Amino acid sequence: MTRVIELTVCLTLLGAAAAAAQPRPQTPPPPPPSTRGTGATPPASQTPATPASQAPAPTRPASQASPTGTLAVPAPAPPRQAAPIAAPGAEAAPSEAQLGVPLYPGAKFLRSYDAGQGQRYYLFGSTATFGELVLYYRTQLKDKGDLVYDVPPVHMFEVGRFREETMAFPPGVTIKDYTYGGGKGYLVPTPGANPSRYPSVIQIVPVVAANR
Numbered sequence: 715m716t717r718v719i720e721l722t723v724c725l726t727l728l729g730a731a732a733a734a735a736q737p738r739p740q741t742p743p744p745p746p747p748s749t750r751g752t753g754a755t756p757p758a759s760q761t762p763a764t765p766a767s768q769a770p771a772p773t774r775p776a777s778q779a780s781p782t783g784t785l786a787v788p789a790p791a792p793p794r795q796a797a798p799i800a801a802p803g804a805e806a807a808p809s810e811a812q813l814g815v816p817l818y819p820g821a822k823f824l825r826s827y828d829a830g831q832g833q834r835y836y837l838f839g840s841t842a843t844f845g846e847l848v849l850y851y852r853t854q855l856k857d858k859g860d861l862v863y864d865v866p867p868v869h870m871f872e873v874g875r876f877r878e879e880t881m882a883f884p885p886g887v888t889i890k891d892y893t894y895g896g897g898k899g900y901l902v903p904t905p906g907a908n909p910s911r912y913p914s915v916i917q918i919v920p921v922v923a924a925n926r
Contacts, residue, residue, distance in 0.1 A: 808836055814921030815873060815887055816854045818847060821916055824902065830882040835919045839900060839912030844869070844891035847914055851887050859887075866894040873921045885921040889914060 807823035810816055813836065821838040829835050840847060848869045852858055859871040869889045876884035892900040892913055899911030 808920075812920060813918050814885070815918060816851075817918075818842065818850055818916060822912075824904075824915075829919065831880060833882050833919060835883060835917055838916040838918070839902065839909075840914045840916060841909070841912060842914060844889060844893075844914050847889045847916065851889070855887070866897070867891040883919045885919045888917040888919075890917070 805823075805825060808826075817838065818840055820842075821840045824837040824839050826834045826836045842850075844867055848859070851871050855871050855873060857871055857873075859869050862868050862870045867890070871887040872884045873886040892898075892911075892915060899913045900915045902910055902912070
């Protein structure tokens, strides 16, 4: 109800101000009555009052008390979101010189692992079949290697000498079949990798020249 009354008063004042702003017809004022012999003082000329323009309502600061007597507290700012943590850079693929053995053409470096005792082993995915990889490394290394597991098939080529006191793994090449028994292949842990699976994986433990 109070809002309706205030709105009505504002509209009334605005209408009066608009009416006052319109030009009035220029009619000469009537002559003042004669004061001769009466001793009366002529009345002062009266000017119609112009309604004052309505001033805007003052803006209440956020810290000023509200009409209810409670302190108006500004709304808290939304919490800042933590910046996303950047993913670590991709591991650089080793060269054949670092590995000490030839790498099958088209094999893609996946990642490396700490083998212990200062050694690392490197994994490579290949779209070639298990048989094709075994035949390739038999030719390149001039060694037939050993089928160390039948299920799933794992073929190993040892290169150089294995020193048990200083090594965790024998240097060389190991090939594993990930499609045996209807397997879908080795799943690449990197999201969006293409291809996402490899039928065969090559594991290489670098061969140091002194151990050949």
